[in-house]
Amino acid sequence: MNFDLNEDHIMMRKMVRDFAEQECAPGAEDRDEKEEFPMELWKKCGELGLTGITFPEEYCGVGADYLSYAITVEELSRVDASLGVTISAHSSLCANPIYLFGTEEQKQKYLVPLVTGEKMGAFGLTEAMAGSDASGTRTTAVREGNEFIINGSKIFITNGYYADTYVITAQMDKSKGNRGIAAFILEKGMPGFTFGKKEKKMGIRSSATYELVFENVRIPAENLLGEEGQGFKIAMVTLDYGRIGIASQALGIAQGAYEQALKYSKERSQFGKTLSELEVIQFKLADMALQIEAARLLVYQACHMATEHRPVSKYSAMAKVHASETANMVATQAVQILGGYGYTRDYPVERMMRDAKITEIYEGTSEIQRIVIAANILKD
Amino acid sequence: MDIVVCLKQTFDTEAKIVLNSNGKIDGTGVNLIMNPYDEFAVEEALKLKEKFGGQVTLVSMGGERVTESLRTALAMGCDEAVLIQDPDLESPDEWVTAEVLAKAVSKIPYDIILAGRIAVDDGSGQVAIRLADALKIPSVNCIIKLEVEDGKAAATREIDGGTELIEVRLPAVLTAQKGLNIPRYPSMMGIMKAKKKEIKGMTLADLGIGAADLPRKMSITKFSLPSPRKGGIKISGEAADAAKELARILREEAKVI
Incomplete structure (x- = not known):
């Protein structure tokens, strides 16, 4: 067992960190305040190859492993969690299901421009009546000749409106429940495909979260992803891998908040000592560092399983639940250490605390993660 | 156009410098980086390669x-x-360093040799210029703009209070000053490709140099660290008196006004 990053990973971390600190951090506060989508940064991410890390070179990808991807999302999220989730949702939730389940034609047409960053991707699973329970899916798809007709809507869609390519699920046969669901690839601009409400969120405010509306959207039959009835499975496998992205995002938020608190504790003096000299603060910092290291090991282990094509579900669920709970604990304690200043928008820990919360909710709540973990450990 | 870039690895500019018991700089655990001025040289070489084609070869010693x-x-x-x-x-x-680099560089085809104007660690600023001398080619230092055409380089360099434009016939050595360009980030694809590229190791024997050929012309006698920062002075008393005292200290002791 080797806990050291290899030369490539060290270089990747340095590159993404330099990019994040020099290009992404300076405007993060402003973008959060204005709910401004990081479109310019997205383009730069594409140029640097951050939009297609795990995909093979034959599809113009970097052909790197999941650890490279996790390090990237972690480093971006360390300064701007909104940018982190933009990359994560694009890669894990849109490009990845097309890579895993798409036909060669679909990969050439949709995966390649996603991987190069020319196009952005999004994923539509959640609906008003179908959150943790996908069987409540009301969006329908009906086959008519060489086309499918899609009707319904999706909510809370990350990268909505800005994305060009959407993987969505729709019910084809209600009597079959989850086995009646199919997945489809939609393009922005298809007649009948529009965007509804933009969510005003507590955190990750510069990431875009939109409602997708489908009114008699006619899509060619070849845009069916996988087979009819396979949609639920596609969604679940997609989320199994996707959790690595969110776990990495949470890890990055935790690391960023911890570093802010550590720095502040060495500068701020009270009672004639720096905060870092006070045992009560030292214990907080120790707990933060401890949980972050544990989360990092879980995340990197899940990456190892994914790269080796071994069952990833249990590991990605464990990584996600631990990293997201760590992010919330650490960000909350970071605000506590910064005190009144931490509660203001003059310091980034306020944003980090707001950003952290969503990691316990999206791509499967912490409660769902525990169900996934339990199902995995009880089936053996 | 074939380009050689001389590159030096230096201490991270944020590294804390410590002397060991022998009075030498202790490099243990110090983060090392590419000399920031050499990064400008690398970027300029890549821009020339994009424009004219050719090979960019790095040469380093260490x-x-x-x-x-x-x-x-x-x-x-x-x-x-x-x-x-x-x-x-x-x-x-x-x-x-310059003699050894010259031997290595002379085995590589080159039209331009680029380097940083100075290394941020020892700051001597001599090696690239000495290299040009050893190779018997011209050199221009501290350039902030470069245009290459018809076997000639038009290099703009910083001088006191302005700039000067120098035209030089290639091959030549040019050293990069801050402002020449903004170095690119290595891309993910670039990082993956880098491990397949060759880093050719060479010894003095490979270069046909014997240890006796390299008598040092200088030796470093002593390193010393800057004296630790002294605490501030607190001037008490009425504002008017304190201001007078401050002015006196600034003029007579600090000699800054």
Whole structure:
């Protein structure tokens, strides 16, 4: 067992960190305040190859492993969690299901421009009546000749409106429940495909979260992803891998908040000592560092399983639940250490605390993660 | 157009410098980086390559860890690298470094040689210029703009209070000043490709140099750290008196006004 990053990973971390600190951090506060989508940064991410890390070179990808991807999302999220989730949702939730389940034609047409960053991707699973329970899916798809007709809507869609390519699920046969669901690839601009409400969120405010509306959207039959009835499975496998992205995002938020608190504790003096000299603060910092290291090991282990094509579900669920709970604990304690200043928008820990919360909710709540973990450990 | 870039690995500019018991700089655990001025040289070389084609070859001298900086430059887009490593190259002076680099560079085809104007660690600023001398080609230092055409380079360099434009026939050595360009980040693809590129190791024997050929012309007698910062002075009393006292200290003791 080797806990050291290899030369490539060290270089990747340095590159993404330099990019994040020099290009992404300076405007993060402003973008959060204005709910401004990081479109310019997205383009730069594409140029640097951050939009297609795990995909093979034959599809113009970097052909790197999941650890490279996790390090990237972690480093971006360390300064701007909104940018982190933009990359994560694009890669894990849109490009990845097309890579895993798409036909060669679909990969050439949709995966390649996603991987190069020319196009952005999004994923539509959640609906008003179908959150943790996908069987409540009301969006329908009906086959008519060489086309499918899609009707319904999706909510809370990350990268909505800005994305060009959407993987969505729709019910084809209600009597079959989850086995009646199919997945489809939609393009922005298809007649009948529009965007509804933009969510005003507590955190990750510069990431875009939109409602997708489908009114008699006619899509060619070849845009069916996988087979009819396979949609639920596609969604679940997609989320199994996707959790690595969110776990990495949470890890990055935790690391960023911890570093802010550590720095502040060495500068701020009270009672004639720096905060870092006070045992009560030292214990907080120790707990933060401890949980972050544990989360990092879980995340990197899940990456190892994914790269080796071994069952990833249990590991990605464990990584996600631990990293997201760590992010919330650490960000909350970071605000506590910064005190009144931490509660203001003059310091980034306020944003980090707001950003952290969503990691316990999206791509499967912490409660769902525990169900996934339990199902995995009880089936053996 | 074939380009050689001389690259040095230096301490991270944020590294804390400590002297060991022998009074030498202690490099243990220090983060090492590509000399920031050399990054400008690498970027300029890549821009020339994009415009004119050709090969960019890195040449460096130092220990095993230099490969980290060479890999970074290869990931940025340079084509190959030469690393000169030899036990007889411990603590070289600038003359030694320039002589050895000249031997290595003369084995590589080149139209332009680029380097940083200075290394941020020892700051001597001599090696690139001495290299040009050893190769008997012209050099222009501190350039902030470069245009190449018809075997000639038009280089703009900083001078006191302005700039001067120098035209020089190639091949030549040019050293990069801050402002020449903004170095690119190595891309993910570049990082993956870098490991397939060659870093050719060379010893003094490979270059046909004997240890006796390199008598040091200088030796460093002593390193010393800056004296630790003294605490501030607190001037008490009424505002008017305190201001008077402050003015007196600034004028008579600090001699800044």
